[in-house]
Amino acid sequence: MTHRLQSLTRVTSVLLFGRVLGVAFGLINSVVLARVLGTEGLGQYAYAMGLAAMFGLLPNLGLSTVITRAIAQDPKGSGGIIRIAARAQAVLGLTVFVLILLVAAVLPYQPASLWQVGLAAAQLVLGSFTWPYLAVLGGHARYDRVAVIELIAGTMGTIGVLIAARFGGTIAAFLWAHVLSAGASIAVARIVVDPYLPDAREGRCTLLSVVRQAFPFGATAVVQSLYTRVDIMLLGQLSNSAMVGLYSAAYKPINMVLNFGASAAGTLFPYLVQESPGHPSGSFERVMRVFLVVAPALALIMGGISETLLRVLFGTQFAAGATMLTILAWSAAANWLYAPCGIALQARGKEHVWMRALAGAFLLNALLNLWAIPRWGGVGAAVSTLICEVGLLMAGAFMMARHLGPVLSRATVLASCSATTLGLAVWLGLKPWGDLGATAGAALVYVAVLWLRRVATTADIAKLVGRFRETVQGHARA
Numbered sequence: 001m002t003h004r005l006q007s008l009t010r011v012t013s014v015l016l017f018g019r020v021l022g023v024a025f026g027l028i029n030s031v032v033l034a035r036v037l038g039t040e041g042l043g044q045y046a047y048a049m050g051l052a053a054m055f056g057l058l059p060n061l062g063l064s065t066v067i068t069r070a071i072a073q074d075p076k077g078s079g080g081i082i083r084i085a086a087r088a089q090a091v092l093g094l095t096v097f098v099l100i101l102l103v104a105a106v107l108p109y110q111p112a113s114l115w116q117v118g119l120a121a122a123q124l125v126l127g128s129f130t131w132p133y134l135a136v137l138g139g140h141a142r143y144d145r146v147a148v149i150e151l152i153a154g155t156m157g158t159i160g161v162l163i164a165a166r167f168g169g170t171i172a173a174f175l176w177a178h179v180l181s182a183g184a185s186i187a188v189a190r191i192v193v194d195p196y197l198p199d200a201r202e203g204r205c206t207l208l209s210v211v212r213q214a215f216p217f218g219a220t221a222v223v224q225s226l227y228t229r230v231d232i233m234l235l236g237q238l239s240n241s242a243m244v245g246l247y248s249a250a251y252k253p254i255n256m257v258l259n260f261g262a263s264a265a266g267t268l269f270p271y272l273v274q275e276s277p278g279h280p281s282g283s284f285e286r287v288m289r290v291f292l293v294v295a296p297a298l299a300l301i302m303g304g305i306s307e308t309l310l311r312v313l314f315g316t317q318f319a320a321g322a323t324m325l326t327i328l329a330w331s332a333a334a335n336w337l338y339a340p341c342g343i344a345l346q347a348r349g350k351e352h353v354w355m356r357a358l359a360g361a362f363l364l365n366a367l368l369n370l371w372a373i374p375r376w377g378g379v380g381a382a383v384s385t386l387i388c389e390v391g392l393l394m395a396g397a398f399m400m401a402r403h404l405g406p407v408l409s410r411a412t413v414l415a416s417c418s419a420t421t422l423g424l425a426v427w428l429g430l431k432p433w434g435d436l437g438a439t440a441g442a443a444l445v446y447v448a449v450l451w452l453r454r455v456a457t458t459a460d461i462a463k464l465v466g467r468f469r470e471t472v473q474g475h476a477r478a
Contacts, residue, residue: 026256028161031314046247047244051112051232052117054233055103056225064131064135068139093125094125123178124182134193145196149188153188226362230365232247245318247321250306261295288340307435324378327386341397350399353399354399364391368380412455418449422446426438
């Protein structure tokens with residue numbers, strides 16, 4: 001028996017409001033790290049964190065998705081699953097910690113020391129212990145509480161980074177700050193989630209049954225972790241620390257954009273679980289239409305002002321990463337557009353199909369990076385990422401049409417492609433007269449085409465803004 005969830009717009013807007021503040025904290029952290037460590041130091045730090053992050057979703061092994069689905073379907077009878085999943089989480093976390101150290105030790109080149117990699121792995125594993133709690137909140141669609149946990153954790157993390165910069169400024173000091181804040185976040189998550197935890201005695205299940213349910217989601221998560229981080233690892237092995245530092249700096253704004261896309265797409269999961277598989281999803285269509293408008297606009301803007309953005313945030317020494325940032329901005333747009341497809345396929349029981357697509361993208365990404373990095377360094381890694389993200393977008397669109405039916409009309413998709421192409425053409429034409437003017441002109445043309453083709457109208461914008469305003473006012477009254 002399912003329970004009624006809150007409005008999708010409401011929970012998404014609440015989570016995104018929290019993520020805006022989280023991005024502010026992340027931006028402060030990134031600026032401090034880049035300016036204190038420089039390109040070489042940031043490269044070593046980014047390699048340690050990136051190597052650990054390759055296995056970032058392995059400690060979970062799909063357990064969070066199983067918890068969220070169980071809570072969404074039966075909030076009172078899922079206590080047994082949560083209890084067993086938490087135990088499995090602890091065992092997996094310790095196993096992953098050892099695995100990360102073993103992989104770091106056997107790699108031929110060591111841009112970061114094993115001690116630094118160990119600290120990065122420790123903060124990763126500690127952070128994973130909060131995931132079952134967040135999954136419980138996700139099942140209840142209480143993303144406002146998720147936002148509270150993330151904001152408290154983000155505040156503690158930023159304070160830790162600032163203290164580390166003030167009293168040490170070394171890579172080890174920053175990594176220790178991450179470890180301590182990750183440990184503190186476990187206690188915060190437990191306190192916030194406590195009212196929503198079902199009775200642990202409710203529901204009977206075995207470890208084997210939980211693992212069997214989680215495995216398809218977990219395999220998908222593991223492949224996705226490897227896919228998204230293999231470029232940093234190979235860049236560290238095939239290039240130098242300074243190049244890794246430039247690439248990492250270029251990726252910082254991109255990761256913030258990706259975080260918003262993943263947040264908005266992720267809130268769909270409990271809703272799609274409850275919707276009838278035989279009928280088109282209005283929630284999914286609304287999210288896709290918003291993404292179809294916003295994603296290319298973000299790519300045009302971030303790519304257009306890439307050099308200025310890197311200079312302002314991190315300093316002149318990082319301006320050389322502008323080309324990487326421009327390419328990665330378009331890969332982020334593709335990621336925004338296929339992220340809801342992956343969520344929908346998993347919610348409708350097609351996770352094995354999406355896993356195969358991610359596995360193919362991972363293998364292609366690794367091969368492209370092995371060929372491109374020795375030739376073009378970070379630019380080669382960025383191009384490899386873009387090719388794979390576009391490939392995943394095409395695969396996601398094909399699988400959605402085949403398994404779940406068409407979502408957006410062909411006219412809407414063609415109008416968005418036309419607006420994007422014309423915006424790019426204007427940007428390239430005006431670029432000799434300055435990045436800011438070229439970006440403004442491209443954005444204006446992009447918006448005008450969408451408005452003329454009625455993909456995004458004034459009424460649509462007013463309706464969306466109105467829903468966000470209602471959410472803010474509702475929470476203010478509460």
